[in-house]
Amino acid sequence: MSAEREAIIRVENFTAAYNGQVVLEDVNFEVFTGEIFFILGSSGSGKSTLLKHMIGLYQPAAGKIIIEGHDIAAAQGEERREILRTFGVMYQSGALFGSMTLLENVSLPLEEFTDLPPDAIRLIALIKLKQVGLENYGDLMPSELSGGMQKRGAIARAMALDPRVLFLDELSAGLDPITSAELDELVLRLSRSLKITFVVVTHELPSIFAIADRIIMLDKQVKGIVAIGNPEELRDHSDNPRVRQFFSRKPSPDI
Amino acid sequence: MKENLSASSVRLRTGAVRDGVVAIAIEGRLDSNTTGRIWRQATETVATAKARSVTVDASQVDYCDGSGIALFVHLRNVQREAGGQLEIHGLRPEFQGLLEESDLGDLEQLESQRRPKTNLAEDVGRAVVGFWEDTRSLIGFVGELVSALGRAAMHPKSIRWRDVVRVAETAGVNALPIIVLVSFLMGVIMAFQGAISLRRFGADIFVANLVGLAMLRELGPLMTAIILAGRSGSAFAAELGTMTVREEIDALKTMGLDPVRFLVVTRVIAAVVMTPLLTVFADLLGLIGGAVVMRSFGIPLVTFYHQVQYQVTYGSFVGGLVKSFVFGILVAAIGCLRGLQTTTGASAVGESTTRAVVSGIVLIVITDGIFSVVYFYLNV
Numbered sequence: 001m002s003a004e005r006e007a008i009i010r011v012e013n014f015t016a017a018y019n020g021q022v023v024l025e026d027v028n029f030e031v032f033t034g035e036i037f038f039i040l041g042s043s044g045s046g047k048s049t050l051l052k053h054m055i056g057l058y059q060p061a062a063g064k065i066i067i068e069g070h071d072i073a074a075a076q077g078e079e080r081r082e083i084l085r086t087f088g089v090m091y092q093s094g095a096l097f098g099s100m101t102l103l104e105n106v107s108l109p110l111e112e113f114t115d116l117p118p119d120a121i122r123l124i125a126l127i128k129l130k131q132v133g134l135e136n137y138g139d140l141m142p143s144e145l146s147g148g149m150q151k152r153g154a155i156a157r158a159m160a161l162d163p164r165v166l167f168l169d170e171l172s173a174g175l176d177p178i179t180s181a182e183l184d185e186l187v188l189r190l191s192r193s194l195k196i197t198f199v200v201v202t203h204e205l206p207s208i209f210a211i212a213d214r215i216i217m218l219d220k221q222v223k224g225i226v227a228i229g230n231p232e233e234l235r236d237h238s239d240n241p242r243v244r245q246f247f248s249r250k251p252s253p254d255i
Numbered sequence: 256m257k258e259n260l261s262a263s264s265v266r267l268r269t270g271a272v273r274d275g276v277v278a279i280a281i282e283g284r285l286d287s288n289t290t291g292r293i294w295r296q297a298t299e300t301v302a303t304a305k306a307r308s309v310t311v312d313a314s315q316v317d318y319c320d321g322s323g324i325a326l327f328v329h330l331r332n333v334q335r336e337a338g339g340q341l342e343i344h345g346l347r348p349e350f351q352g353l354l355e356e357s358d359l360g361d362l363e364q365l366e367s368q369r370r371p372k373t374n375l376a377e378d379v380g381r382a383v384v385g386f387w388e389d390t391r392s393l394i395g396f397v398g399e400l401v402s403a404l405g406r407a408a409m410h411p412k413s414i415r416w417r418d419v420v421r422v423a424e425t426a427g428v429n430a431l432p433i434i435v436l437v438s439f440l441m442g443v444i445m446a447f448q449g450a451i452s453l454r455r456f457g458a459d460i461f462v463a464n465l466v467g468l469a470m471l472r473e474l475g476p477l478m479t480a481i482i483l484a485g486r487s488g489s490a491f492a493a494e495l496g497t498m499t500v501r502e503e504i505d506a507l508k509t510m511g512l513d514p515v516r517f518l519v520v521t522r523v524i525a526a527v528v529m530t531p532l533l534t535v536f537a538d539l540l541g542l543i544g545g546a547v548v549m550r551s552f553g554i555p556l557v558t559f560y561h562q563v564q565y566q567v568t569y570g571s572f573v574g575g576l577v578k579s580f581v582f583g584i585l586v587a588a589i590g591c592l593r594g595l596q597t598t599t600g601a602s603a604v605g606e607s608t609t610r611a612v613v614s615g616i617v618l619i620v621i622t623d624g625i626f627s628v629v630y631f632y633l634n635v
Contacts, residue, residue: 098601116291116322124287124325135359143600161287162320188515189356193349194320 005032008165008197009054014063014082016049022061023049023222029144029216031165036191036198036211038231040246041218043251047201048092048169050218054199055089055167056080067165086166088158092173094150096142102153103138104130109160128156131186149177152183159190166190172204184210205247265289269300275307294326294525301333301341307332314345316342323606324350324357324433331358390407396515396592403516407524418521426487426522426587427529433486434479438537441474442544450552459552466545472571475538477623480582484615488590491522492611495594496604503593504595515603523584530583531576538575570635575595578626585618 006132015066016024024046026090029038041047054065054071064071070083096105104123110116116124129135131154142150151174158166171187172180188211190196202208208215208231215234217227219242227234227243265283301309311330313461316323327343330546334341346354373381407414449462459557495518498504507514549559593611597603 012474081619098603110287114287114291114322116287117294120294120322120325120329123359124321127321127325127328128360129359130359141600143603159321162322176310193353196544 002041003103007031008033010066011050011054011201012064014053014065015061016053016058017048017061018049022223023212024218025066026063027224029225029228031166031197031199033195033216034195035213036187036200038208038212038215039199040203040208040215042220043244045218046223047218051167051169051199051201054156055087056084061101064112070099083235085161086163087167088161088163089167090151090154090158090171092170094142094147094154096145096150096153096157098142101139101141102145102156103133105142105153106138106157106160109157110114111157113161124143125156125160129153131159131190132156133182148179151175152179155183155186161204162194163196165199167196168200168202171200172207173202177206180204180207181210187211265293267293267296267300272304272306276310276385277301277304277306277308278310278312280312280315284317285319285326286519287320287322290322290326294329297326297330298333298377301330302337305339307339309339309341311341311343312345313343313350316346316350319346319350319353321357324354327354328357330357344406348606391402392596393592395589396595399515400519403513403520404523406516407520414524415517415521419525422522422525424527425633426483426525427533428531428550430482430486430529434533434537435540436530437478437482437547438470438475438540439544441478442470442541442546443548444544445469445474445541446545446548450548454552457622459549459554460562462545462549462556463559464566465569466570467542467563470545471538471567473573473575473623475541476534476575476579476582477619479530479534479537479579480586480619481616483526483533483583484586484590484612484619487526488586488611488615489608491590492607493604495591496597496607499595499597500599500604514595515591519595521590522591523587525579526583526587528583530579530586534576534579538572573624574635578623579620581626582619585622586615589614589618 009031011027011029014024014027015022027050039050049058052065053060054067054072056065056075059073065073066162068086071081072080072083075083096102097108100108103122103125104182106128109123110121110124114121126135129138132155134149134156136150137145137149137153142153146154155166155168156227158168166187168187171183175183184207187198187200191198191211200207200212212231214229215227215231216225217234218224219226226240231247234243238244238247264281265281265285268280268282270280277300279297281293281297309330311327313319313327314472331341331343331449343354346494385491415478449465450459453459453461454467495514498518504514507517529625544555590611593607593614596610597607
């Protein structure tokens with residue numbers, strides 16, 4: 001499969017360590033252009049660590065993380081800024097700036113990185129907010145929004161510069177099932193219409209089966225990947241008991 | 256296919272107005288880098304044409320992201336406001352879908368959730384009510400604190416002494432260097448300033464009275480309290496504020512633990528013990544500063560010492576310590592109160608910290624004024 005499709009992100013021989021304690025060791029995988037890629041794993045398996053290295057917040061102990069041909073860890077100055085512009089990140093808590101209104105939050109990257117006139121920026125920010133269903137809430141401060149709304153606002157901000165890759169940390173955590181399903185649909189739509197590549201960290205099985213093209217599952221003991229591939233195939237055919245256990249925990253239909 | 260960004264370009268072509276219809280063609284790549292280049296031009300073209308209908312040929316648009324979509328929406332709005340129509344032809348289906356869901360309709364109809372603007376009378380009213388509420392919560396807090404302190408005094412074992420020692424170290428011991436520095440310099444400065452006038456009359460020796468009285472009665476306790484308000488009162492507010500934001504205070508409450516007993520009492524006890532001690536240091540260092548200056552004017556240390564001993568009474572020294580004792584309670588209590596009053600959001604903690612320092616200093620100064628009057632009538 002990898003021979004046919006182009007990889008937008010390549011993780012090569014990647015090792016992550018905190019204070020000499022190895023969390024992930026010699027991890028290799030690729031994320032293909034336009035796909036919806038999920039990172040799964042139990043708590044402490046290194047999902048967030050992997051994500052934070054992929055977005056360049058931490059330096060890998062060894063190996064490379066290559067986004068569109070550039071090694072994000074080695075890049076400096078203008079090259080690094082150029083790489084950072086290719087992706088957007090939605091943080092687990094939303095991380096909207098508390099001193100700005102929602103609309104200002106979404107406008108900020110546009111004001112800082114483009115030459116668009118102010119009315120264009122306002123319109124783009126409003127469109128982004130509409131895409132997440134918050135177009136009527138642009139004048140509110142983040143503290144006046146519910147947790148789910150903050151998360152949707154954070155997705156709007158991450159999309160402000162139309163990134164080619166969107167990293168979503170805990171997409172569905174803290175959201176009601178309807179909003180969660182709507183967000184899944186939003187991800188699917190953006191992926192189809194704009195060919196945005198998604199890298200999502202989540203535990204939500206419905207999300208995984210609804211929209212994931214491929215997943216990797218990390219494991220604490222292995223300090224790396226125990227499974228990679230299509231979620232349905234892994235659920236039905238994986239010979240790894242831990243993988244099967246993860247997927248078979250379906251919610252009971254009787255309840 | 257990998258698109259080369261640097262080679263991307265966009266072009267706008269405008270045809271003549273024919274039968275009230277104007278045709279525009281947009282070609283190339285519409286993204287956040289390129290859209291800005293044709294935004295104004297396109298807006299002006301549509302706005303000045305005053306055409307009944309505008310057709311946009313978008314068949315040559317290779318790529319169109321959010322900013323490109325925004326351009327189409329914008330042009331449609333401009334034309335709609337002018338009372339005409341705008342049709343977009345040939346946009347690729349994947350972008351067409353995005354355009355349809357991006358239509359905001361009439362921008363003016365967007366229902367803003369912001370609160371309506373208030374007028375001056377309402378602002379004044381709110382400020383007065385706010386002040387009244389604040390005073391009430393302050394009084395309530397004082398009551399809670401006194402009852403918690405009373406209970407702590409009855410059952411000293413219930414006090415978390417380990418926390419008291421920790422706070423006493425950070426708020427007291429670690430504040431010593433800055434208190435020493437500031438009060439030493441205060442002594443030096445006062446002695447110099449006093450000497451300028453007094454030397455003219457050959458009354459240099461009275462600089463000792465000035466430094467001794469001013470430091471022990473007033474500046475020692477006052478400077479110590481203000482430094483503590485800035486250094487430790489703010490730290491208390493920030494710490495308790497962050498705990499409020501992170502729901503740690505709620506956790507304490509649901510565990511059946513009283514935040515005032517658990518967090519405030521320890522800090523108040525630590526501050527009450529440390530503030531008079533720091534004031535003693537401040538007094539001493541202020542005197543040393545004065546003595547150093549006097550020494551440089553040729554007045555021996557022993558003369559300075561005797562002058563201070565005979566002129567400055569123990570009453571002044573003890574009066575200063577009593578003040579610093581009260582200042583310590585005020586600084587710690589107001590810092591904790593502002594911390595507990597923190598609302599949500601990142602800026603809320605900063606706000607509480609500011610309020611802690613401002614309220615702390617205001618209360619210190621007011622209390623100091625009250626003490627001055629009381630000491631005057633008591634002849635201290």
